[in-house]
Amino acid sequence: MTTTAIVWLRRDLRIDDNPALNRALAESERVIPLYIHAPEEEAPWQPGAASCWWLHHSLRALEISLRRRGSGLVIRRGGSGTVLREVARESGAGLVCWNRLYDLWAGPRDEGIGKTLAGAGIHVKVHHGSLLREPWDNVKDDGSMYRVFTPFWRRYLLTGPEEVPEPGPAELPPLPRGLGSLSVEDLDLVSRIPWHRAFGDCWQPGEAGAMARLEDFLGRSAVFEYGRERDLPGQDGVSGLSAHLHFGELSARQVWHAVLQAAGGSGGAGEHGVPERVRPFLRQLTWRDFAHHILHHEPRTAEDPFDRRYRSFPWDENPELVLAWQKGRTGIPLVDAGMRQLWHTGWMHNRVRMLAASVLTKNGLVHWLNGARWFWDTLVDADLANNTMGWQWTAGCGVDAAPYFRVFNPARQGERFDPRGDYVRTWVPELAAMPSRHIHEPWRAPEAVLRQAGVVLDEDYPRPVLNLADGRAEALRRFRALG
DNA sequence: TTTTGAGTTGTTCGA
DNA sequence: GTCGAACAACTCAAA
Numbered sequence: 252m253t254t255t256a257i258v259w260l261r262r263d264l265r266i267d268d269n270p271a272l273n274r275a276l277a278e279s280e281r282v283i284p285l286y287i288h289a290p291e292e293e294a295p296w297q298p299g300a301a302s303c304w305w306l307h308h309s310l311r312a313l314e315i316s317l318r319r320r321g322s323g324l325v326i327r328r329g330g331s332g333t334v335l336r337e338v339a340r341e342s343g344a345g346l347v348c349w350n351r352l353y354d355l356w357a358g359p360r361d362e363g364i365g366k367t368l369a370g371a372g373i374h375v376k377v378h379h380g381s382l383l384r385e386p387w388d389n390v391k392d393d394g395s396m397y398r399v400f401t402p403f404w405r406r407y408l409l410t411g412p413e414e415v416p417e418p419g420p421a422e423l424p425p426l427p428r429g430l431g432s433l434s435v436e437d438l439d440l441v442s443r444i445p446w447h448r449a450f451g452d453c454w455q456p457g458e459a460g461a462m463a464r465l466e467d468f469l470g471r472s473a474v475f476e477y478g479r480e481r482d483l484p485g486q487d488g489v490s491g492l493s494a495h496l497h498f499g500e501l502s503a504r505q506v507w508h509a510v511l512q513a514a515g516g517s518g519g520a521g522e523h524g525v526p527e528r529v530r531p532f533l534r535q536l537t538w539r540d541f542a543h544h545i546l547h548h549e550p551r552t553a554e555d556p557f558d559r560r561y562r563s564f565p566w567d568e569n570p571e572l573v574l575a576w577q578k579g580r581t582g583i584p585l586v587d588a589g590m591r592q593l594w595h596t597g598w599m600h601n602r603v604r605m606l607a608a609s610v611l612t613k614n615g616l617v618h619w620l621n622g623a624r625w626f627w628d629t630l631v632d633a634d635l636a637n638n639t640m641g642w643q644w645t646a647g648c649g650v651d652a653a654p655y656f657r658v659f660n661p662a663r664q665g666e667r668f669d670p671r672g673d674y675v676r677t678w679v680p681e682l683a684a685m686p687s688r689h690i691h692e693p694w695r696a697p698e699a700v701l702r703q704a705g706v707v708l709d710e711d712y713p714r715p716v717l718n719l720a721d722g723r724a725e726a727l728r729r730f731r732a733l734g
Numbered sequence: 735t736t737t738t739g740a741g742t743t744g745t746t747c748g749a
Numbered sequence: 750g751t752c753g754a755a756c757a758a759c760t761c762a763a764a
Contacts, residue, residue, distance in 0.1 A: 391762090392762090397760090397761085398760055398761085399759090399761065401761090402760080402762070651760085654757065654758085655756085655757075656755090656757080657756090730757095731756090731757090
């Protein structure tokens with residue numbers, strides 16, 4: 252029996268259902284939970300500012316709960332391979348366990364580190380802990396990847412059940428004495444510019460916060476209304492678990508099984524193991540697996556259109572539009588509401604993400620990567636697989652993408668999904684007194700209505716900085732020319 | 735082997 | 750006001 256094992260924690264910042272941690276505990280007497288800060292290894296997609304804020308708080312939460320169980324968290328900085336060898340040497344560890352990451356930079360890096368450690372006589376165990384299934388497990392009969400979601404999802408239903416989560420330890424062995432560690436603060440993750448000051452009111456990073464959110468989502472039965480409510484940004488109809496899932500504060504498996512349990516389903520093999528009333532939500536959860544499936548099989552798509560024809564698409568440079576879009580000053584209320592919610596809370600409702608992306612790429616003809624990079628920096632749930640898939644879907648160049656002619660109309664979207672204007676009123680307070688009929692198109696409102704609402708266009712709130720109809724027509728021309 | 739039908743998230747136009 | 754058609758091309762699995 253190996254006496255000391257290192258658990259290399261990355262984006263599995265939890266104690267429950269952590270296969271690497273359980274493995275280390277099963278095979279050794281002493282266990283060292285280790286976090287290595289090496290953002291430069293993640294280039295060119297180093298964590299953005301909002302992600303770093305989340306990471307800071309998540310690490311603190313993890314450290315506290317590890318200590319409560321009798322252990323602690325060792326934090327180091329430097330090349331991951333080097334630090335792992337150092338800590339192994341200092342502690343005499345003969346085993347390193349981790350849960351797999353799927354990012355393009357992580358695969359080769361981890362494989363290299365695994366070989367180096369093995370060469371130094373250290374055992375390595377790699378586990379599956381982030382997705383419902385490994386990206387290579389849910390493939391077509393001929394072994395190739397899926398390009399359409401529905402068949403991918405159908406296969407989940409037919410070939411379930413999903414793995415059951417493993418309970419985590421109630422107690423942990425103490426850390427070996429004398430192991431040096433940085434503090435979370437030393438990592439300097441939180442920007443000195445306090446633009447994230449409201450994040451703490453919205454989010455509780457860490458395993459306990461993740462569990463509380465899941466329990467709330469299930470407890471108030473929102474999961475059963477998800478099919479209807481998830482599209483309404485002014486309502487509390489979604490789970491809000493995205494960032495928790497990204498950092499692995501809870502696993503997709505835990506969510507899957509908790510939902511099934513709440514629905515009283517067996518979760519057994521065959522489609523009927525998944526009750527109808529939780530299918531809409533579990534289907535969305537499976538989209539996360541699908542995004543990782545795509546990026547695993549086509550890693551180039553983080554920056555290159557999945558549909559290669561789009562490489563020659565004539566995007567426009569439009570820095571003024573990009574700036575207005577980022578600041579939530581486009582003059583299109585629903586888009587501005589979303590962009591301000593993003594800036595303020597580090598998160599945006601998915602319905603509005605699609606609209607904001609559609610306006611930037613299809614009305615504004617700006618390359619989707621401009622939007623993807625902004626989201627990357629400002630979203631607390633920024634995830635390369637999800638972000639890439641979402642932006643390429645909207646731009647029309649991705650897997651199972653929106654057809655080029657599907658261009659969202661912000662006013663129509665507002666009527667359908669924010670009919671009373673609640674969401675706009677919350678995030679664009681200068682329009683709060685506008686009547687619902689006109690709130691999504693203030694530039695078309697009669698003078699008297701504007702006056703009554705106390706809105707002076709271009710002073711209190713801008714007119715649209717782009718002509719939606721012209722942009723749409725031009726986009727359709729260019730997309731058609733591509734075919 | 736070939737055919738067929740369906741496929742996350744939409745809008746506009748004309749009858 | 751409501752309704753269907755048009756706006757492509759391609760993937761996938763079942764027949």
